[in-house]
Amino acid sequence: MDETQIQQVRRFNRVVTQRVGVLHEHYLGRDRPVGEARLLWEVGERGQDVRQLRERLGLDSGYVSRLLRSLEDDGLVVVEPSARDRRVRTVRLTEAGRAEHALLDARSDELAGSLLEPLNAGQRARLVAAMAEAERLLTAATVTLDAVDPAHPDAEHCLRRYFEELAERFDTGFDPARSLLPDAGELRLPRGLFLVARLHGEPVGCAGLKLPPDAPAEIKRMWVAPSARGLGLGRRFLAELEARAAEQGREVLRLDTNKTLSAAIGLYHSAGFQEVPAFNDEPYAHHWFEKRVARRVEG
Amino acid sequence: MDETQIQQVRRFNRVVTQRVGVLHEHYLGRDRPVGEARLLWEVGERGQDVRQLRERLGLDSGYVSRLLRSLEDDGLVVVEPSARDRRVRTVRLTEAGRAEHALLDARSDELAGSLLEPLNAGQRARLVAAMAEAERLLTAATVTLDAVDPAHPDAEHCLRRYFEELAERFDTGFDPARSLLPDAGELRLPRGLFLVARLHGEPVGCAGLKLPPDAPAEIKRMWVAPSARGLGLGRRFLAELEARAAEQGREVLRLDTNKTLSAAIGLYHSAGFQEVPAFNDEPYAHHWFEKRVARRVEG
DNA sequence: TCCATTCTCTGACCTTAGTCAGACACTGAG
DNA sequence: CTCAGTGTCTGACTAAGGTCAGAGAATGGA
Numbered sequence: 311m312d313e314t315q316i317q318q319v320r321r322f323n324r325v326v327t328q329r330v331g332v333l334h335e336h337y338l339g340r341d342r343p344v345g346e347a348r349l350l351w352e353v354g355e356r357g358q359d360v361r362q363l364r365e366r367l368g369l370d371s372g373y374v375s376r377l378l379r380s381l382e383d384d385g386l387v388v389v390e391p392s393a394r395d396r397r398v399r400t401v402r403l404t405e406a407g408r409a410e411h412a413l414l415d416a417r418s419d420e421l422a423g424s425l426l427e428p429l430n431a432g433q434r435a436r437l438v439a440a441m442a443e444a445e446r447l448l449t450a451a452t453v454t455l456d457a458v459d460p461a462h463p464d465a466e467h468c469l470r471r472y473f474e475e476l477a478e479r480f481d482t483g484f485d486p487a488r489s490l491l492p493d494a495g496e497l498r499l500p501r502g503l504f505l506v507a508r509l510h511g512e513p514v515g516c517a518g519l520k521l522p523p524d525a526p527a528e529i530k531r532m533w534v535a536p537s538a539r540g541l542g543l544g545r546r547f548l549a550e551l552e553a554r555a556a557e558q559g560r561e562v563l564r565l566d567t568n569k570t571l572s573a574a575i576g577l578y579h580s581a582g583f584q585e586v587p588a589f590n591d592e593p594y595a596h597h598w599f600e601k602r603v604a605r606r607v608e609g
Numbered sequence: 610m611d612e613t614q615i616q617q618v619r620r621f622n623r624v625v626t627q628r629v630g631v632l633h634e635h636y637l638g639r640d641r642p643v644g645e646a647r648l649l650w651e652v653g654e655r656g657q658d659v660r661q662l663r664e665r666l667g668l669d670s671g672y673v674s675r676l677l678r679s680l681e682d683d684g685l686v687v688v689e690p691s692a693r694d695r696r697v698r699t700v701r702l703t704e705a706g707r708a709e710h711a712l713l714d715a716r717s718d719e720l721a722g723s724l725l726e727p728l729n730a731g732q733r734a735r736l737v738a739a740m741a742e743a744e745r746l747l748t749a750a751t752v753t754l755d756a757v758d759p760a761h762p763d764a765e766h767c768l769r770r771y772f773e774e775l776a777e778r779f780d781t782g783f784d785p786a787r788s789l790l791p792d793a794g795e796l797r798l799p800r801g802l803f804l805v806a807r808l809h810g811e812p813v814g815c816a817g818l819k820l821p822p823d824a825p826a827e828i829k830r831m832w833v834a835p836s837a838r839g840l841g842l843g844r845r846f847l848a849e850l851e852a853r854a855a856e857q858g859r860e861v862l863r864l865d866t867n868k869t870l871s872a873a874i875g876l877y878h879s880a881g882f883q884e885v886p887a888f889n890d891e892p893y894a895h896h897w898f899e900k901r902v903a904r905r906v907e908g
Numbered sequence: 909t910c911c912a913t914t915c916t917c918t919g920a921c922c923t924t925a926g927t928c929a930g931a932c933a934c935t936g937a938g
Numbered sequence: 939c940t941c942a943g944t945g946t947c948t949g950a951c952t953a954a955g956g957t958c959a960g961a962g963a964a965t966g967g968a
Contacts, residue, residue, distance in 0.1 A: 311722055315737045319721035322740035323629050329747050330622050331630040375947050397934045397945045422618035423610055428750045433841055437746035438614045441621035443739035448628050451727045542732055674917050696915045696964045
């Protein structure tokens with residue numbers, strides 16, 4: 311990795327933790343502990359199960375319980391058993407809690423304003439644009455790719471959303487029964503693998519790789535959630551699958567796609583795939599691509 | 610202020626405090642408390658007075674003392690009376706302390722690397738560019754402008770540097786005695802004022818305003834430290850002085866300058882100043898400018 | 909020389925943040 | 939109905955981070 315890039319990132323980290331980080335805690339926790347304030351914020355207008363709160367903030371169950379008790383004593387939240395499962399308890403804001411939440415919201419605005427305030431209009435516009443770019447790319451860097459079993463709930467969630475989207479976009483609709491679908495076993499090692507992309511634990515994309523013993527490796531069911539598009543995730547899936555195919559000693563990677571998926575087709579071209587004649591008779595495919603696998607792929 | 614800008618800044622703050630802030634603490638304080646690690650870092654290769662450490666980190670004197678004791682017990686620093694003033698104690702790293710410092714340095718590199726690592730080369734370049742821009746503008750927004758007495762040490766420091774720079778840049782050198790210098794009283798209210806710009810407490814620029822009762826307001830001795838150039842500070846001084854002149858009921862602002870200060874001349878033009886015939890006989894001036902003061906000036 | 913001031917340190921004290929081991933209530937499969 | 943598992947809570951504990959009021963040494967100007 312480039313040394314000057316590292317140095318720039320470090321300068322950024324220093325300035326930002328000072329200017330944003332410290333102020334952030336200061337604004338947030340002006341009259342209550344930061345932990346309580348974060349929890350109150352996370353409960354939000356719509357309420358949350360205790361379990362979700364614990365997970366999102368990454369806190370110990372005993373600790374969350376105590377924080378909630380303290381907020382309850384201050385009359386900011388009520389905690390009551392969930393209707394569906396009486397072990398689960400759900401938290402919602404009281405009127406006073408909503409007011410406190412609005413106060414935190416206003417403070418967050420205030421902090422943002424204080425960052426822009428000393429700048430003139432041109433500088434503000436440039437700062438906001440740079441922040442948008444940095445935010446987008448940092449978010450992209452936060453996405454993790456993990457190999458999971460295709461029966462994993464996150465994998466199933468992605469596949470369901472994927473099929474829904476195909477049904478909506480294809481001129482002909484989409485019926486999984488008519489398509490050449492690999493069975494789950496074909497996307498499990500050693501016959502294949504299945505990747506899920508997650509952002510803050512939520513699944514936001516998937517991609518499968520078939521590794522048939524007697525044919526080239528094949529990419530199947532690549533999908534990126536609408537909320538995660540524009541993060542370069544498709545390209546990252548391709549690179550990751552290519553690296554994994556290389557690890558398995560494969561030299562060729564191929565895939566088929568539908569003509570309505572124009573963004574994907576553009577991606578395949580720009581990632582070095584060449585269009586080839588049909589290598590299968592998938593009824594929903596209009597284009598077939600192939601790529602010679604690179605020995606080593608950089609990040 | 611623009612609502613969509615505020616929202617973008619808030620999104621940025623959220624992503625960055627999560628991604629950078631949390632990781633930062635995690636990397637920094639892996640095997641010692643964050644407070645100690647920060648202090649050790651701040652001591653640095655060259656050593657520091659206890660007083661400076663306290664000021665830079667904004668910590669209580671008792672607390673710093675205790676942290677230093679703990680670092681001393683671990684053999685990482687030595688604390689000894691300063692030669693100049695035996696009340697002051699100075700801290701420097703031991704050999705072990707230097708090693709620990711290097712470790713923190715390496716971790717900081719590691720953190721920076723982990724932010725870039727999941728991205729491809731193009732994304733990395735764009736992230737680093739956006740970070741550089743954001744860092745520069747956040748730094749610019751951190752600079753404060755305060756009216757001070759022209760005899761204040763920070764004001765004198767700036768003026769000394771200003772004269773040194775003029776002496777170096779003017780073809781003819783610069784002798785303050787030959788120039789039309791306002792005496793200090795002319796840069797004190799009600800006859801004038803003097804602004805100092807500071808970044809993290811350090812003076813990085815100055816600008817004076819003369820408010821003679823029988824003549825237009827006049828900008829004098831505007832200077833920006835080389836380390837703080839490119840932050841739009843000159844433009845900010847002009848806007849601030851214009852606003853203050855307007856507050857004092859002035860309608861015209863003027864100034865003179867030397868031909869070698871081409872960046873300043875460009876700034877005056879772009880800030881709406883018009884070149885006018887000489888209105889004084891300052892021997893070091895080649896250009897004279899004037900501007901009608903706006904009623905209200907935006908940030 | 910005296911005295912107010914400056915600088916650092918110590919002791920006493922406090923809150924926040926967090927961990928861990930159980931206790932208890934509830935659920936769902938068999 | 940039983941029982942293993944799940945979700946939450948309580949009590950007991952710890953470390954980190956910090957505040958405050960002096961004590962004591964050194965300084966610098968009158």
